[in-house]
Amino acid sequence: MSVVTLTINDKLVSAPASATLLDAIKEQGIDVPTLCHLKGLSERGGCRLCVVEMEGSPKLFASCVTPVAEGMVVRTHTDRLIKYRQMMIELLLAERNHICAVCVQNGNCELQSLAAKLGVTSVRYDYLCPDLPMDASHERYVMDHNRCVLCARCNRVCDEVEGAHTLDMAGRGIHSKVIAGMNQAWGTSRSCTSCGKCVQVCPTGALFKKGSSAAEMVKQHDFLLWILDGREKKIWRWS
Amino acid sequence: MATSTNSKPRLATVWLGGCAGCHMSLLDLDERIVDVLSLMDLVFSPVADIKKFPEGVDVTLVEGSVCNEENLHLARELRQKSKLVVAFGDCAVTGNVPGMRNRLKVNDIVTSVYTDPFYREGPGPVPQAEGGEIPVLLPKVVPLHQVISVDIYLPGCPPSPERIWAAVNAILKGGPVELPEEMRSFG
Amino acid sequence: MAQTITIEPITRIEGHGKVTIHLDDAGQVADAKFHVVEFRGFEKFCEGRTFPEMPGITMRICGICPISHMLASAKACDGILGAKIPPAANKLRRLINHAQYVQSHALSFFHLSAPDLLLGMESDPAIRNVVGLVQKFPDLAVKGVRLRAFGQNIIRLLGAKSVHPPWAVPGGVREGLTSEQIDTIRQGLPEAFDTTELAVDLLKDNYDSFKNEVKTYGDFQSLFIGLVTPEGGLEHYDGLLRVMDAEGRILESGLSNDRWREIIAEAVEPWSYMKFPFYKPAGYENGAGLYRVGPVARLNICDFAGTPRADRELRQWRRLGHGKPVSSSFHAHYARLIEILFSLEKIQELIEDPVIFDTHLRSIAGANESVGIGIMEAPRGTLFHEYHVDDTGIIKKVNLLVATGNNNQAINKTVQQIAQSYMN
Numbered sequence: 001m002s003v004v005t006l007t008i009n010d011k012l013v014s015a016p017a018s019a020t021l022l023d024a025i026k027e028q029g030i031d032v033p034t035l036c037h038l039k040g041l042s043e044r045g046g047c048r049l050c051v052v053e054m055e056g057s058p059k060l061f062a063s064c065v066t067p068v069a070e071g072m073v074v075r076t077h078t079d080r081l082i083k084y085r086q087m088m089i090e091l092l093l094a095e096r097n098h099i100c101a102v103c104v105q106n107g108n109c110e111l112q113s114l115a116a117k118l119g120v121t122s123v124r125y126d127y128l129c130p131d132l133p134m135d136a137s138h139e140r141y142v143m144d145h146n147r148c149v150l151c152a153r154c155n156r157v158c159d160e161v162e163g164a165h166t167l168d169m170a171g172r173g174i175h176s177k178v179i180a181g182m183n184q185a186w187g188t189s190r191s192c193t194s195c196g197k198c199v200q201v202c203p204t205g206a207l208f209k210k211g212s213s214a215a216e217m218v219k220q221h222d223f224l225l226w227i228l229d230g231r232e233k234k235i236w237r238w239s
Numbered sequence: 240m241a242t243s244t245n246s247k248p249r250l251a252t253v254w255l256g257g258c259a260g261c262h263m264s265l266l267d268l269d270e271r272i273v274d275v276l277s278l279m280d281l282v283f284s285p286v287a288d289i290k291k292f293p294e295g296v297d298v299t300l301v302e303g304s305v306c307n308e309e310n311l312h313l314a315r316e317l318r319q320k321s322k323l324v325v326a327f328g329d330c331a332v333t334g335n336v337p338g339m340r341n342r343l344k345v346n347d348i349v350t351s352v353y354t355d356p357f358y359r360e361g362p363g364p365v366p367q368a369e370g371g372e373i374p375v376l377l378p379k380v381v382p383l384h385q386v387i388s389v390d391i392y393l394p395g396c397p398p399s400p401e402r403i404w405a406a407v408n409a410i411l412k413g414g415p416v417e418l419p420e421e422m423r424s425f426g
Numbered sequence: 427m428a429q430t431i432t433i434e435p436i437t438r439i440e441g442h443g444k445v446t447i448h449l450d451d452a453g454q455v456a457d458a459k460f461h462v463v464e465f466r467g468f469e470k471f472c473e474g475r476t477f478p479e480m481p482g483i484t485m486r487i488c489g490i491c492p493i494s495h496m497l498a499s500a501k502a503c504d505g506i507l508g509a510k511i512p513p514a515a516n517k518l519r520r521l522i523n524h525a526q527y528v529q530s531h532a533l534s535f536f537h538l539s540a541p542d543l544l545l546g547m548e549s550d551p552a553i554r555n556v557v558g559l560v561q562k563f564p565d566l567a568v569k570g571v572r573l574r575a576f577g578q579n580i581i582r583l584l585g586a587k588s589v590h591p592p593w594a595v596p597g598g599v600r601e602g603l604t605s606e607q608i609d610t611i612r613q614g615l616p617e618a619f620d621t622t623e624l625a626v627d628l629l630k631d632n633y634d635s636f637k638n639e640v641k642t643y644g645d646f647q648s649l650f651i652g653l654v655t656p657e658g659g660l661e662h663y664d665g666l667l668r669v670m671d672a673e674g675r676i677l678e679s680g681l682s683n684d685r686w687r688e689i690i691a692e693a694v695e696p697w698s699y700m701k702f703p704f705y706k707p708a709g710y711e712n713g714a715g716l717y718r719v720g721p722v723a724r725l726n727i728c729d730f731a732g733t734p735r736a737d738r739e740l741r742q743w744r745r746l747g748h749g750k751p752v753s754s755s756f757h758a759h760y761a762r763l764i765e766i767l768f769s770l771e772k773i774q775e776l777i778e779d780p781v782i783f784d785t786h787l788r789s790i791a792g793a794n795e796s797v798g799i800g801i802m803e804a805p806r807g808t809l810f811h812e813y814h815v816d817d818t819g820i821i822k823k824v825n826l827l828v829a830t831g832n833n834n835q836a837i838n839k840t841v842q843q844i845a846q847s848y849m850n
Contacts, residue, residue: 097339101329101336101396102336122326213479213596215592260490269574276557285435286555307464361710366695372459372461372463
């Protein structure tokens with residue numbers, strides 16, 4: 001296994017050549033926020049929260065989709081990055097209708113906890129307040145576009161882990177939305193196995209168990225590593 | 240904290256478009272509320288009878304979002320007369336539940352609930368805000384900082400008594416209000 | 427010259443309102459109105475949500491009685507499930523509701539009304555509030571604060587938060603109580619009883635000084651509406667609708683909740699966002715269908731309270747009606763204290779009931795019915811939630827009729843009576 005050396009926050013470190021920059025940063029115990037990233041799924045580079053500054057480039061790099069390279073010099077917590085990360089959270093909160101107080105995932109939401117962690121005290125942008133529907137046609141789960149941050153974790157887990165590829169993304173930019181099947185009512189999709197993996201990996205209350213009331217939805221992602229360890233490394237966990 | 244008259248700091252609490260739950264959480268300080276009221280002068284509040292927002296207020300806690308023109312006028316007035324304005328609770332901080340109407344057109348909402356027989360079987364015209372005794376509703380419900388500058392954000396629906404206590408103590412000490420991470424989440 | 431006096435904001439009430447008093451050319455009060463100046467649109471913006479989210483959303487209608495909205499909503503949702511809730515859930519819901527009555531009525535009496543009753547109606551407005559009360563009667567004020575806290579703490583034990591606890595759900599409740607938590611409640615009861623008895627004595631000792639207020643604070647003939655138990659007892663959480671007239675005749679009795687629209691319709695006036703419900707068989711014209719809900723109505727319509735201390739006081743309270751239903755809304759202060767006693771006695775009974783330790787707290791089902799109706803007695807009066815859902819459980823229509831709405835006509839008439847008697 002070849003190894004590269006790079007500098008993270010003034011510290012010289014080494015990492016496997018196959019690693020992403022995010023892996024290398026986390027290996028150092030540095031806490032870079034992420035939202036679309038989830039260990040066990042392919043990287044998407046969509047939310048941009050994990051951006052870092054790289055010496056020699058005016059651009060910012062999403063560390064989850066940047067491979068490490070020999071001699072890289074990166075910074076993870078400059079004032080500019082801290083400010084941008086706050087802005088990203090504010091933009092996510094402004095884009096759709098996130099009413100934390102009455103959300104099924106209040107108290108267990110990744111977007112909500114990121115906002116608190118990153119010091120977002122208020123949203124400086126105008127709330128867009130789009131008129132978006134809910135899809136409750138599925139027997140067991142509900143899809144609420146109002147709370148979706150378009151991280152596509154649900155798309156990826158459905159495709160890469162369950163192998164059903166029921167969920168996908170339609171539209172572009174701000175008009176993007178998660179769809180089931182051929183953009184049909186979720187409950188009418190024949191490919192959906194009702195496994196619920198999409199619900200468990202969703203960071204917000206956009207996907208939830210039908211019948212949930214406020215603050216009831218708690219999600220578990222550890223199943224993902226159990227499945228993948230079994231499938232790839234033949235390590236089975238029985239608990 | 241420093242005050243204009245070297246007497247006790249002057250406290251106001253205001254209730255815009257909200258449910259009073261944040262004021263209830265303030266009362267949930269229980270016996271500690273007696274301490275707060277002995278350290279500060281309550282000069283304007285829904286629980287007191289002064290009708291006009293007074294001059295020279297040191298701290299104003301504002302519960303509720305800005306839903307109508309009266310909310311807007313009071314927000315502007317209290318800003319002019321207050322040294323520190325605290326967005327008190329999620330409605331003031333984010334718009335929260337009252338903001339759920341923003342995905343709909345306000346006139347459609349009003350027309351529906353006052354004319355559709357599902358909501359009313361009795362007689363009478365639609366309430367008349369223009370030129371009448373009730374305030375005109377804003378097209379969108381907005382958080383406080385979108386209409387006036389806000390100095391301190393105290394989120395929560397409602398903010399827990401512990402959050403309120405932490406914020407009030409910081410204000411009384413004259414320092415900045417820096418809540419720990421677990422005390423600054425929305426919801 | 428005709429003139430209008432505006433009183434705004436109305437303070438020490440649980441809502442947003444203003445009063446206008448209209449004087450004629452001779453300077454006499456021609457009319458007075460109570461305007462509700464707030465409109466938020468819950469009935470419309472809840473459309474499109476799934477019904478189990480409704481208790482959480484509708485709690486935000488009122489931060490003083492969120493428990494009433496939570497429970498009325500949960501009951502409407504039970505109706506949509508078409509399922510019976512477990513016995514323990516029923517008792518725990520009743521427990522949290524009684525806790526709310528204690529806190530809300532204590533707030534009304536000590537924090538909001540006591541400044542008038544004890545400092546005097548004509549005392550300096552700058553200190554005629556809870557701060558003034560703390561300064562003049564510190565012991566009593568602290569007792570009032572602690573009585574309210576007793577109620578709020580029970581709510582917090584069950585729902586983790588005292589305001590807007592996400593606790594009641596369609597089909598039941600989320601959490602029960604441990605025996606340690608029940609011990610905490612048990613230990614607080616004697617002091618809560620003492621404070622309430624003290625307030626009862628204080629009010630009764632001062633009753634003679636309020637003769638004018640009794641005559642002018644909403645003393646008129648009206649209908650009374652509320653819930654009673656199937657046996658005719660005082661009821662706050664569930665029960666059947668009863669309508670009584672000013673002579674004490676029962677016009678409707680044992681009406682099940684799903685028939686509420688047979689007796690109530692809502693009118694609209696251009697000068698208030700609050701609708702004007704009326705007793706449908708009597709009609710809206712000339713106030714024929716004017717009715718009252720709340721503490722006075724509840725004590726008038728019930729045949730008995732059903733607990734010893736509350737029944738003892740209820741017998742005394744009834745004398746205020748001189749053989750007829752009590753007609754002055756001023757007597758609501760006394761009625762609220764009786765209801766605190768009732769709730770404390772019920773709390774005492776419920777925490778000793780072994781059923782509340784059952785672990786089955788929630789019946790699970792989907793949307794089996796298209797309509798759900800939940801009717802409660804909120805501290806301020808009868809509260810109606812009616813939801814219509816589609817096959818998938820998405821809310822299509824919501825009708826909410828809150829306690830203050832039910833009292834809207836009566837509040838307006840009271841404001842007129844007070845204006846006329848103090849200004850003419």
